[in-house]
Amino acid sequence: MTSFLLKHRLTRSDARLVLAYWAVVAPVLLLQYVSDTGWSGWRALPVVVVTVMFDTVTVAIIVSQFLPLFLERKHWSRLGQVPVFLLVSGGLYLIVYGSLLGHRIDLSGMRIVLGAVAHAKSYGLLAVLLTAKRYFDLQQKLLQVRQAQTESELRNLKAQLDPHFLFNNLNVLRALIQHDPAEANEFLNRFAALYRFLIRYKDEDFVPLAEELRFVEEYIYLLRHRFGTAYDFRQTFPEGIDLDRLLIVPGTLQLLVENVIKHNAGNDDEPLLITISVTETTLAVTHPRRPKLTPVDSTGTGLANLRERYRLLGNREITVTATAATFAVAVPLVAAAQVYHAA
Template sequence: MNSSSLKPSRSYNSDLLLLVVYWLLASPIIYSSYRHDFGVERALAGILYTILLDSAAVYLLVFRFLPLALQRRNAVVVLASITVFVVLDAHCYLFGYQLLFSKHPLHWSAQEVLNSIIQHTQSYGMLGILMAGKRYFEVQKRLLQTQKAQTESELRNLKAQIDPHFLFNNLNVLRGLIQQDPAEANAYLGRFANLYRFLIRHKDDDFVTMAEELQFVNEYIYLLRHRFGAAYSFRQELAEAAELERLLVVPGTLQLLVENAIKHNAGDEDDALLITIKVTETELVVWHALRPKLTPVDSTGLGLSNLRERYKLLFNKAIGVENSGAVFSVTVPMVRQAQTWSAA
């Protein structure tokens, strides 16, 4: 039996438990009142009748009429059904209690019925409030669980979309180095392994510290320099007040922004394209001059779009993108972790 089939059973069991606890607490109070006025036998019969009538009334209101109202069914039909129920319930209340406790003939005047409606509403009101409140919190809990599951599913899908093409580019560089400079190829392979060790280590993480992200991008920049020589240069501006071990970002944020800059902009060894990485206490900014490549690069825009969605899902914050025509910049918000948090 799967977990989904067990949830309704657990809910019904907890409803029953609430009902039992309520009547265990309420019955002595009702009994003392009835016993003083009507004696032991009638008091016990009155309690039993109260339990049955009030429980039935709450069940119908909370588990039948309330769901119909929330589902926005025909309002006239729902209202008419509730009205009929209230009137019939009042007659049951009036009939039962006059039969148990009154020596006078039954009266079915409008005033008697109205008084019966008011008295019985007071009788089962607290139980109804408790049961409806419990149902409300259960619905809210299920809603939060559903939203969490949906968010986790979306994040898994976004992670699966990360473009791995830079893997093949670096393997090609490594092949060339092996043929030309085996010693350098060995060093390159070590840095390449560090990069992928980071990816594997954090493949299931939603965020990493800024210190870890900078370490990762430094390994990535080392690989880029072997591919492009001095065509691209990099500068890091780290605010002294920024606590890199406590600032959180989505894994691979810097790698994606650096890769995006190189993919769309031409570098030149005589006039390198400067890519600046700036970290403040609240945000990460990457910017560079615009030098569009002569041959347009095929791009789906998936990388930046992916990053936007992940920050929106995880932090409920937006990434800022500015294109002035001369400079392109991306601003990524960061969050500060609690002192007790430690990276996996």
């Protein structure tokens, strides 16, 4: 915060605020001086000009020099300069306006204190406005920094694709080319369609659930060529649900299904049933727990990656439900209207 406030000059936006302030206040001051002194407008005008310059310089010093001292502990020893500055400004106030208005200049201790108070009333509103404006600018700057950090984290998370996915499917394709060229062609078309989806949505935060389900159909097709009928899939949807209206983080289903197969055994005689169920608010992937005899080396980054992406995209939480018999992961679905409204 202090690095932002420790600028020793007014920014252009600060200057615009100061100009707008005086454009409103200066005419009022002119009328006040004319009323208080009985002078003409032209005679009172120099007093207004001096007021504008004097108060602006004072506020600039306070906001850019003294305000940061209250925020930086290591400079608290310099706060003793503040009352000195206020007393000096009070003395200058008495001298300047005494000379301009023809008043007797009294620089006794009490008069200087009263002059400091009177001067503070003169520039107080401008100081408050400029301080508030700088605070608002700081908050905007912090929001931009956080947004940039969030976007950077999301890009890194999206880039973390499992390298084994490409390797395993290329091995399947090589075997099909040798034994069934026609099926190899179909496999290649499905594989290409899957990667078209990844490329198309690689920079998107959300995709329609209908698109994600079409993507996972291609993925399941590839899985059947690797594992045969060892894994079975079932999808359940409420009647009349609009899958294009609901959004999901792209690649969610691939990761969840891949996670199931990585850690659970299936076989042709007793396929492992993986259920994909959808409601108006969530998508869940549920399966019986059937751990593989040989534990799979896993860092757990896949699910952690997905959890972090949902957190970054609006503090949405993934729910994991693990019992002795089943394992389920539920991810939140987002209505398209909510995303468009937020954008």
